Amino acid sequence: MQRRDLLTAGLLLPAARAWSQGAWPAKPVRIVVPFAAGGTTDILARALAPELQRALGQPVVVDNKPGAGGNTGAAEVAKAPADGYTLLMGTVGTHAINVSLYPKLPYDPIKDYAPVTLVAGVPNVLVMNPATAQRLAIQSVPDFVRALKAQPGRLNMASSGNGTSIHLAGELFKTMTGTFMVHIPYRGSGPALIDLMGGSMDVMFDNLPSALPHIKSGKLKALAVTSATRSSAVPDLPTVAEAGGPALKGYEASSWFGLLAPAGTPAEVVNRLQQESARALGTAALKERLASQGAIASGNTPAEFARVIDAETRKWAQVVKASGAKVD
DSSP states (O other), rough: OHHHHHHHHHHHHHHHHHHHHOOSSOOOOOOOEEOOTSHHHHHHHHHHHHHHHHHTTSEEEEEEEEOOOHHHHOOOOOOSOOOSEEEEEEHIIIIHHHHHSSSSSSOOOOOTTTEEEEEEEEEEEEEEEEHHHHHHTOOOOHHOOOOOOOOTTOEEESSTTTTTTTHHHHHHHHHHTOOOOEEEEEESHHHHHHHHHTTTTOOEEEEEHHHHHHHTTTTSSSEEOOSSSSTSTTSOBBBBHHHSSSGTTTTTEEEEEEEEEEEEEOOHHHHHHHHHHHHHHTTTHHHHHHHHHTTTEEEEEEEHHHHHHHHHHHHHHHHHHTTOOOOO
């Protein structure tokens, strides 16, 4: 802890001098989304950005920087000036999973960032291409497991990228059921969903907010949510654990998304961002909007968010180890 305190103090000095030279914000603020447009990370960033823009009095723009399971965009923010003008909409993948999945990351998920606030938590949802589900007579999780065991490797499992919770939710499912699907990573949920609905992909454990409109329209067949309890957005949909029988008892693989700044960003800036985010996420309008999409708004403090990241890193390290998932 002493070494980290010294490191943090050293990182804070240049940013603190910049803070003293003028009030923040004096120009547009950029939120980097490390995935393609259309996924839940993008949806949440675009829901929060206009609220922050009104509160800060400066444009708040969302900039999609997909690639390498979120690592490309995350690394860009890690290297950005610690002045409060470049932020990251981080995820459970970029800040809790990838450190165990990749042998070498282009950033340190702890040392390179200042946590601002947890924006929202969401369950994932097991969805299929409806034509595939109909062809294989899959109406439930047990049907799905039987189909996988009958023909291992027949179904393609899309994800938003290596190391995302969407990827690891599928890997955990495969480990617990002793089944196999071919994993096909994309550069975000948006492109993966297009191919899933188009029929070139068969199944996906997508974040609920990005999949929900397509479930409601009938373009996707939903089998279960991956959270420990049912989602109020789809109350009739069972959890994987309750629908899957003894083999899937205890299954849980939810996602979260939060704002982070480069390490060394002045505390005044971090606290202002947290306070304005929490205020926006606490309004009935935004809270209800997110809830209708299956997301639970948060807005916790930087210290509380840091503890979430620590606990989730330890949890997903065990999942990665048990699944045997690796990314070269």
